[in-house]
Amino acid sequence: MSTQLSLSGLDLPRRNGELVFDAPWQSTVFGLAAAVIDNAFCGDREPFRQQLVKAIAAEPGRPYWESWTAALEALVETLPERPVP
């Protein structure tokens, strides 16, 4: 590991992206959470983070993006009903 400049096997960030989602529904639910945070919570991420902490604590072995989905469902429950036009 300490061999100078011998970095094979490490994840070099030469390219600034990597596949961060394993399936389309994961990127969808990531984007949905971002949209709700931006458009219903004025960019305040903390309410979602608290739901995510709860969702992970409730089922620690559950796959991450499923906990993320559960957190978003719980957050959406806290939104006021759509105002009557």
Place this chain on the structure above:
Amino acid sequence: MSERGHHPAPLSPVERRVAALEALLTERGLVPEGFIEEITRRYESEIGPLNGAKVVARAWVDPGYKERLLTDGTAAIAELGFGGPEGDHMVVVENTPAVHNVIVCTLCSCYPWPVLGLPPSWYKDPPYRARMVREPRTLLAEMGCPLPGDVEIRVWDSSAEVRYLVLPQRPAGTAGMTEAELAGLVTRDSMIGVARL
């Protein structure tokens, strides 16, 4: 259902739940047209660990920048044009011959998005979140980063208030390298603290 759901296979239960959320939130006007595609594209191509590598390389070549980075991480990182969600309160912790830093989020998955992108899956998994606090030296060795016994390990638990970034030590033998060449040496894992360069 958008073209993203154009699968021959039937939807799994979680896919159904996400589709229901998408329909509900779109109906409520909370998901602008094209928003999901755009944010996915940004996190898959623009916002990632190369940003952090540029910060690290700058700190290696510019002592004044390094001092500003360690004093006010958020402001110094913004000097290079990086900021945004999950990057409001950045604290940069410096590795030295005597101290090795590593970051974790014990409660969920807090991570410095503007400089590292979204976290790798192992960062979000229970074993890493629990063991990096309980037995960091053992876990680091298992992850391919054994540390001498006299090196102090400092584990930083990310929180709602603070996101951490590790400033790795500059490798020996790199005195003649340019800043851009140095940035090419910096790995994501070294900025999390689970690897040394």
